[in-house]
Amino acid sequence: MFRRTEPTDCTIVWEGRDLPAREGESLAVALLAAGITSFRETPVTGAARGPLCLMGACFDCLVEVAGVQNMQACLVPVTPGLVAGIQHGARSFEEDAA
């Protein structure tokens, strides 16, 4: 799908799994480089979705980052050790208030 032409320099955690990444690149790009295209499940039908635009417009790359839901993965910069996972459906308010 995609191949990196530049070295990685850190590790992030996606769904409990370590992935190589480069500090400062977007989380969405780091996931794509690792061959991951499913980022979320839609609130309407539960269908799998991944990024469309990578520029903050489509909201199809929503993920959970460090416990915060509905983050646009294309606008989240990678930091070493960043923990992220699939956004399941709509944002749940109970978890967010905790």
Add this chain to the structure above:
Amino acid sequence: MSVADEWTAGREAVAPVAETVDLLVLGAGPAGMAAATEARAHGMRVLVLDENGAPGGQVHRAVEARLAKGAVSDGQDKDGAKLAAAFRASGAQYRPGATLWAVEPGGKVFWSESGAARSIQAERLILAAGATERPLPIPGWTLPGVMSVGAAQIALKTAGLVPEGNVWLAGQGPLLWLYAVQALAKGGKIAGIIDLSPPGGFSRARPHLLRALKAPEYLLRGLVWQQRVKRATRVIQARELRAEGEGQLARMLVDGVAHPADLLLLHDGVVPNTQVTRAIAGLTHGWDPVQRCWRPALDLWGNTAVAGVMVAGDSGGIGGARAAALSGRIAALEAARALGRITTDERDGRAGPLRLLRDRQLAPRPFLDAMFPPLPEAAIPDETILCRCEEVTAGRVRQAVGLGCLGANQTKAFTRAGMGPCQGRICGPAVHGVIAAARGVPGGEVDPFRTRFPTKPLTLGELAALAG
């Protein structure tokens, strides 16, 4: 501890901003960077808000990082590096990672950064929000593995990701060819290009050729791109495209013929980003029948129908990066005049040569517009999802038209199309086009989605920071 303190406690501290500013610029692409730099040269206090982490916009995205790596190669990158350096040195206050979400009458502007909302009072506004890709809805385009060509270009420019494996490009428009050239130059591999543009492009464009030759570099560049790509990969002329797979793109059907695919990149040209301008009361827009898109009504300087609010660059009409930078400078000169920093004569004297240069950059546009018309929405099959957020198909929108829906805003009530988190950013042009085609009227007679502030989703937590 107040509610606001609780919400904002532990969030990253954000440098404070002044209460007022002479000029607020939205966007740090070519138009925004040039406008801010020019305005600073006339002593204005300038604040630039930009959603990205570094200046450049989409066209010059990550140009500073690539410059530092010695990876600035083409003329476009050199333009961007020059603009960014001048912008950095200008003394404009620059807030990356800042998402504007409201403009109040009188010039109060609201945005969010690092999870907290901010506001400032601006004397003048230059909105330079750039362009977005026109959506190309095909059956199966919501499958993971289907993305836009612009997205792949961002992955290339920011992180050096190149395509490899069963990667296909499909649609029409200059960016599709440009990305192919850039990806191949970086060692990428493309399985093929599905050219969906209607035949006869050159004969449609021929009447505009003479004018286009005022800036021949555009046409020469385009020819070189197409030749390079055609040498390196196959190009299939087709009319119908479908993406298929179980929860993931696996193959595509090109006029009924199956090809394995693990990445499909779609493109159908670009349209002005009018999400913010359409939300400002009284700011009128007009329909562009050639590019089939809405654009704000502007005078020669970039003034809109609302006093103090100006537009520069592609968000006022697609003209490309060089025209955008020139229109940014022209708008800043007018802003400087309006605020009494320069006289009308000084404005005219300085802007004259810039306007001539802009005219030259815009000369090839009618040719390019005729060569690359947007694909017809009437041909979108009924089962195709138009609104990706609410998962509304073209068939349901057509059904709503059958029930009496005249415009995009009515289809919201009937179908929820355009009511998801993207607020119609992606599906807007497609929903609008499908309605116009179903009604059999020109696009200008169909209301577009009305946008409202906040123009980006906003959490109560972010909002509470305003009370702190």
